[in-house]
Every structure is written in structure tokens, then in C-alpha cells.
Amino acid sequence: MIPTRGYAATDPKTPLGPFDFKRRDPRPNDVLIEVLHCGVCHSDIHQARDEWGGSIFPMVPGHEVVGTVTSVGADVSRWRVGETVGVGVFVDSCRKCEACLAGEEQYCLEGMTVTYNGLERDGKTPTYGGYSERIVVDESYLLRIPDGIPLDGAAPLLCAGITTYSPIRHFGGDQARDAAVLGLGGLGHMGVKFLKAMGARVTVLSHSPGKQDDALRLGADDFVATADDDVFEKNAGRFDFILDTVSASHDYNAYLRLLRRDGTMVIVGLPDPSTLEPGALINKRRRLAGSVIGGIRETQEMLDFCAEHGIASDIETIRIQDVNEAYERTMRSDVRYRFVIDLASLREGEC
Template sequence: MTTSVTAYAAPAPKAPLERTTIERRPVGEHDILIEIAYAGICHSDIHQAREEWGSALFPMVPGHEIAGIVTEVGSGVTKYAVGDRVGVGCFVDSCRECENCLAGDEQYCLKGEVATYNGKAYDGSPTYGGYSTHIVVDENYAVRIPDGLSLDVAAPLLCAGITLYSPLDHWNAGPGKKVAIVGLGGLGHMGVKIAHAMGAEVTVLSQSLRKKDDGLRLGADRFYATSDESTFAELAGTFDLIINTVSANIPLDAYLSLLKREGTMVHVGGPEFPSSFNQFSLIMGRKSMAGSKIGGIRQTQEMLDFCARHGFGAEIEVITADRINEAYERVVSSDVRYRFVIDIASLKG
């Protein structure tokens, strides 16, 4: 039988989130029941709750940066036991049969992966995310949180961490590579930490120098303000890899001018409106522009182990559930350093 659990949900597009109850499915043979301890607030939660990325499903319980403890396991579960520390990221199922799933890239499932929230399971039932006390997931779509990471700083790694780790790993950030991170926010600050730990030379490109001290503390070698026109002249032809983390439209041609010959600019932020650029910005230098979307389960586990090995999680501000709407406004205003994390204990009682 289903179980009623407490959650925070957006009842309609752009409506304030409010306390409610939702139904979680019974624990099946290969399922685990997770008592959620912390859930990160991702900017994509806001985009979807405000229906800025197209038609969405309501009521919506956001949250795909989930960290908690296993409290029940199905009879066929082999990967986890009661008491294990686990995380759930942006998807909770995939077809498991297509070439992308078989390659460990379930996030690019050709049938369409099942989103942790604002999605539908393959049986047609809606999915609800981590702004809730419990979640039931298939054991194959959870990851183990290493003992070296506390659950609160680990939660944002399930989206922000893997969103940056995946392209940095794919495009071989490391010693001898010059990497620029555009934007020092929830995504960007993880990019700085991860690229630095990989051994790359890291530069932050931010609108102003307001966060310079933070950027250098987190591992950046250099920090430049993009509002200063001289920045683009000074850094022309500098970078092997640029990771653009911002969820707003930027002048792409100006940023492409910063790439070396055969350099790549990768987009991981999703602005509300389409972007445009001049193809000659790529042609003159055999440059590339690409996108990247989180990582598969195997790579997400690799990322968590990497962060634990290097001794860091996300930079967080922990809030109670009754401050979610306030936190949304602060995220939009870039008033967070660098990820809000909801203490789910505040939902109980």
C-alpha cells in the first residue's frame, strides 16, 4: 500500500510552495525507502516550479539533490542495507536497454529517463522530488554517499556536483589545461573546486569582482570581471575549456573568442530564451561548442568518491522548509553562497 508523507509543493505555476502530503509507492522487490535528511535547492527547481521551461506537472514537489538514510529495503535488494547513507539525483529510472543506458549514460536514455520530479514513471504515475520526508527508488538509481562527506554538503553534489564533474571529466580537465568557469554560483563554485582538484589551472569569469575572495579560496588561480571590457582583450585565445554555468543569455561570440585553437565551450546552464552566435566564432580556430547534462549513475558515484577523496562538498546555507519561498527569491537575486539546502527534519511533526 502507498504511504502518505509530508512535502512542500508548488500547487500551480508561479504559486508559492506550501506544505502538503503526497503518496509514495510501496517498497517493491528492488526498491529502497529513503528517509530524506537534506535536499538542495537547484535553480532548475525554480525554473520548473515557475513553468519557465515549458509545460509542467502540478502539484509539483521539486528537489533532485537528495541525501538521506535507507530505512527499508525490498526483498531483492543487494546494493544497500538499512542504515546506509545514500543519495538520489536528477532521475530515478531509465529504459536500461538503449545504447546510452547500456553505456552508463542513463541521463541520455533514448526512451527518456524518468525525472525525479515533474516527470512521469513508465506506468504513467507522476514523480515527486526531495522536498519531502521520504522517497522510494529502485536501488539501481541511488548512489552511496561516502563516509567522508556529511549529508548536508553532499546533497548538492547530486546535481551541481555531477553537472560540473561530467564535462570536466569528459573534456579532460587536468594538469596543463586552462579551464574557465563562467559564473560563481551553485554550479560554478563546484566547477572551481572540482577543476582545481583535477589539477587544471582555473579562472573564474564573473560579472564583477564581488566574489573574488571566495573564488580564490575555493581553488581558482585567477578571477576576472566580465563587466570590464578589457577582460576579453586580455584573455583572448587563453582557454582549452570554458564551462558556462549561468542560466541567462550571454554574448557567446565574446566568450568563444577566449578559446584557444580547438578549444571547447560547454553549456550546463539552461537560460529561458534561445541564444545565438556567429558561426565564424567557431570556424576561425576549429573551436567547438557543446552541452552537457549531469552524468550517469556510475559517473555520479565516481564524482562522490572523488569529492570525498579530496575532502570537499558544496558550500551551503541550511534552511528550514518554511523558508523555501524566501530562498527561491534569493537564488534568483544571486543572494546565496552557494547552495541552499533544506533540513528536512523541519518538515516533520
């Protein structure tokens, strides 16, 4: 067993703090990784505070992990010591169901093994995430970080990036003439970058007028403040595709009516349930869909796309000792647009 330091939530009410635990020794197909950077995802906060239920404590969060291979198991063929790799939202799956065989491990019929706050395939060993100095992962569930992407800016791509890239590709948003991104946060800012790189005319829809300058800086062609009284009437039937990244409750029906005939709105946030009026779909053969992350193959495709187009997440780098403040700031939307932990702070400083 490998002694490991990290930061953990010990219960839903206590701030995260130093935590010593043990990683397994690498099995024949495992890779040992020194963690360099780990993104702070909004879902880390929900799970550390048990806001979704089912949290497993103590919990070491973090599923946007970038690091360096420091050793490999005897049967590892894909990776070498010194390579830079990524670990995303899951670290294993059943490998035999229809979804896994199709390269869609995130939809594993037996359930994917999440990087933290889950159990390994034995059903009893807890998984611990990237707020730590090292992690051990099966070689089949690692990703290659291409040259040209800043390593800290690459970390959020492993969740925020693929969460937006996958539905754009799957539901044809990359073919849209006029696309909209609803919400400009950790997910939304990546949606703007991807859609723009794919050739769409991109509009940001936001209830916060103060985000207009940022939206245009990120590449958006237009900005619509949704708090304006007549905005939905003025923009009815305007868009081919809407990427809905908002995690707060909102009226799906109003936004669906911004789609033209055969348009698609894809939900990637997790708001509270909202009433859906069938007429918002039926009248113009619109579609409302959902999506969650992507498989290993598609996530690698996304990383390669980012390298080709010069895309990375907009980040603010923090020390791990400041993670609790980062949680509070994230809840206030006081970050542009993702916090990333520099794990050197764990190795070099006092915890």
C-alpha cells in the same frame, strides 16, 4: 501505500506549502529512504513556476536528495537498512537502449524518469521529489554517499556537482593547463573546485567584481571581471577549456575567442538562445559543446572523487518552512552557493 508529508507547488503562482500524499509500497527491487537533506536547485524554481512549460501540479520538487535507508524490498541486494544514500535528477530509465547500456542513463533514448515533475515508466503515475519526509526508489538508481562528505554539503553534488564534473571529464577539462569557469554560482563554484583538484590553473570569469574574494577562496588562481572594457582583447586565446555555467543570455562568440587553438567551451546552463558566429569556431578549430548531469556510474565516481579530495558544496541550510524565501533569494543570487533543506524541520515542526 505510504502516507508522506512534503511541500508542494499547487500551481505556478502560489507559494509552496504543506502537501500530504502517498508513496508506493516498496516493490521487490525498491528501497525506502528517510530524507535527511535536499538541495534547492535553480531548476526547482523554473519548474515550480512553470517557466519552462509542461509542469505537472501538484509538484513536490527536489532532486538533490540525501537520506537513510529504512527498509528494502525482498530482492534488493545492493543496500542495507541504515546506509546513507543519494538520489539525483532521475530515478529510472528504459534500461535497454544504447545510452542506458553504456551507463549514460541521462541520455536514455526513451527519456529518463526524472525524480519529480515527471511520470513513472507506466506513463501515468507522477513522480514526487525530495522536499518530503521519505522517498521510494529502485535500488539501481541510488548512490552511495562516502564517509567524509558532510551530508548536507553532499546534497547539491547530486545535481550541481555532477553537472560540472561530467563535462570536465568528458571533454578533457581535467587535462587543461589553463581553464576558466564562466559564472560563479551553484554550478560555477563546483566547477572551480573540480578543476583545481584535477590540477588545472583556474580563472573565474564573472560580471560581478564583488565575487573575486570568493573565487580566490574557493581555489581559483585568477579572477577576470568581464564587465571591463578591454577584458576580451587582453585575454584572447588564453584558455584551453571554458566551463560556461551562466543561465542568463550572453555572447558565446566573445567567450569562444578566449580559447586557444583546439580549445573547448562547454555549456551547462540554460540561457535564452544566442547567435553563434561560425568564425568564432572555425578560426582556431574551437569546439562548443553541451552536457547534462551524468549517469549513475559517473555520479558515483564523482562522489568518490569528492570524498578523496575533501570536496563538498558551499551551502546555507534552511528549514523547509523557509523554502519560498530561499527561492526569492536564489533569484537574486543571494546565496553562497546552494540552499539545502534540513528535512528534520518537516518532521519536528509545524508545517
